[in-house]
Structure formats: C-alpha cells, structure tokens
Amino acid sequence: MRDAGLSERHKAILWWAGLLATLAGVAWLCRDFRWPVVWQSAPFLLRGLGISWLLTLVSVGIGMVAGIALAAARLAAPPGLRHLAVGYVELLRAVPQLMVIFWVFFTWPAMTGQALSAWAAAIASLSMIAAAYLAEVVRAGLQSVPRVQVESGLVTGLSHGTIFLRVVLPQALRNMLPALVAHIVMMFKITSLVYVIGLIDFFRAIILVNNRDFAPYALYTTMAAGYFLCCYALSWLVRRLDPKYSLTT
C-alpha cells in the first residue's frame, strides 16, 4: 500500500480507526454466540486464569533460582559439572514440553512408586522447563557484565562469592529484565499444557464449562481473548523496558 502523502500522525489515526472498525466488525459477527454461558461461569473461569498466573509466577521463580545455578555452572564450574549443566539445558530445550510433563507425571511415579499430586507435577515440570530457558537468559546477562568489574573486585580484595552476588549478579539481573519478562510470556503460554494432568487452569476451566454447557464459539473465543490479553500485556511491558528487544527467541 502506498501512502498518499499523509503525515505520520494522520496515518496513525487512520490505522487505529481501521483497527477499531475491524474489532467492532468481529464483535458484531460474534454477537449471536452464547455469551451468557461465559458470564455465568465467569468466577470459575477467572479462578482458572488466576491459577495459570500462579503457575507461571511460581515456576518462573523456582526456574530463576535454578537457572542462576545452571548458568553459573555453565560459566564457571569444573568440566564434569559444566557438561551436566549444558546437557540439562540443551536436553530440556530440545524435547517437547508435553514430553517433560509426561516424564514428571507418569514416568517418575512409575519408577519411584510414589504418586505425585497434579500440583506438584505441574510445578515441577514447569519449573524444570523454566530453569533450562532462564539459564540461557542468565548466562547472557552474566556475560553482559564487563570482565573488568570482576577484576576490580578481586584487586579490591573481595571474595569470588561476594563479587558474584554483590557486583555481577545485580547488574546482570538489570540487563536481563526484558528477556526475563519475555520468558514469562513463554511460560504463561506453556502453562496451558498442564491441563493434561488435570489441573484446573484457564485452559481446562474453559474445556470443563464447554463440556457442561456446550457453547464452543463463545468459550473458545473467550479462551483466545484471555490468553492474548495476558500475553500481550507482558509483551507490551517488554517493549517498554527495551524497544529493541526481540521477542522471537
């Protein structure tokens, strides 16, 4: 499309007007869906959405701690430990997330003879996935801190541990903030898979309501809108933090 000599501002106004008109058109097309089903189940669905968020934040929290350990191991540990860390990260990033959930929920109990609750399995598998991805984020963050900082710390007489915790890590964390938020988006999307082990997150809540009331158009549109809005809000935050950060990882 060639722009016919419009100013940037006019083009922006035209774009947003067009977008709003499109959204209004889509809403008009969806007017006959059985929306009352969605309203009636709203508390149940919102509770599911809350569980999705809870799972995301808990797994990112645990994954962050484990990720820092993995990244530190990858960068500074003796060879044996380092290869273990590299192997873990690469393995978890090469295998489908469903496969990881499958390992934790079905295979682990079969091997040890101890059943895991759905919550424990969900948090364990999501944290394992988060740890692998966040390890790479932390590694990039740690490598972004100039080497001189470590050397100055050593010259000043600080121990390696103090330098890592008080000098390098705080700066690394600040540098990796956009990447961290981007990976929260990723983890939020992955939580939609734990419905397979019976946890009532947003995804399963939608499916359960649909099984009872059968209103697939209204419910699946609500599901798409719910996931989109949550992920979009986080993606927007990433761009606020760093306009140049690429969300494609």
Add this chain to the structure above:
Amino acid sequence: MALNWEVVWEYRAALADGLKLTLDLSAWSLVGSLALGTLVGCLGALPGYFTRRLVAAYVELLRNLPVVVKLFFLYFAVGLDAMAAGYLALITHQSAYVADVIASGFRSVPREQSEAALVLGHSRFQVFRHVLLPQVFRLVLPPLTNQFIEVVKNSAIVMLVGVQELTFQAQNIESETFRGFEAASVATACYVLIALAIAGGMALLQRRLRLA
C-alpha cells in the same frame, strides 16, 4: 525398578508410525511456516506505513496465543479435522516467529546499501535479489534453526486432539503396559536426534554459505 526394553521392541511398529507422523507433521509445518513467514516478513520490510503495521499486528496476534489454544480453537470451534487443525495451528504459530526473524533481518541491513544500489541505477527487484537477500539469508539462519526445532517440539501437542504421533504413542505404551520409562526414553531420544539433525544441517548450511 527393572527395565524391560522388550516392550519397546514389541511396540516398534507403533513407535515407528508415531515417529513417521511426527516427521511428517514437522516437515510440512516447517516448510509451510517458512513460506508464509518469509512472505509476511518480506511485506514487513517494505517501506509503507500500513503494511508495516499490518504485519506487526499479524505477528503480535499469533505470537501471543499458545499453540494449544490455536489448535483447540481450530478443532473444536471451527470444526476442522484433527490433522488439518494441527497443520494450520503449527504453521500459523511458527509463521509469526519466522516473519519476525525475516523482518528484523531486513531491518539490520543498513539502509544506505539499498540507497546506494538504487542510485547506481539498479531496479528495486535487483536490489532485493542481489543486495538484500544474500545478506538477510545469512543473518536469519541461526535464529531460524531455533524456530525449526520449535516446530518439531510443538508438533507433540497435536496428540491432544487424537493424532497418533510420537508422544501419543509413548503415552499409549505407558497406559497399556505401565512401561512409561522405556517408551518415554525412546521418544525423548528421537526428539533429541531430530533436534541434533536440524542443528547439524543448519550449521553445515551456514558453513557452506560463509565459504561461498
């Protein structure tokens, strides 16, 4: 616990079928998302304001929805059959990422290069073909490797609508024989091998191109 690898041998036909289906799904989704993503990404690199905004909207819309949500929407709400919903979900999902990779590849070639070539009297198509494309192609190979591996990983979710691919077969063996460890090991090994093959192939391609 005692391992019993004979189970894997007994179910070899099922596992092979699953692997074949996974490869099938991955390969076609990879080709589809590469084609669609390249097309959208090239459009995003055009100078027009509205095409740029439209491409950005396409990328945002598809990237901020989980693949399963797309799959279930296409399968249960739109009513496509399982395989069609699977292909469409995988292709549209990854095409957004590929489009972003391609568009940012074009953006990273300094504008002065195209301007210089235009000034020298080359046509827009010549600039695209001989100045931009060779550079962009090299730039996007490393991020595309990740995207291709993502396609293979995402193909596992298609089992949720009943397509009997590799993860489905592993889970099926577990539910029929309680030999989940053996089945999951084989399936995991297959996924790792596929990822290694993609990474190796792409590395080879990169090396060949750098020499050329």
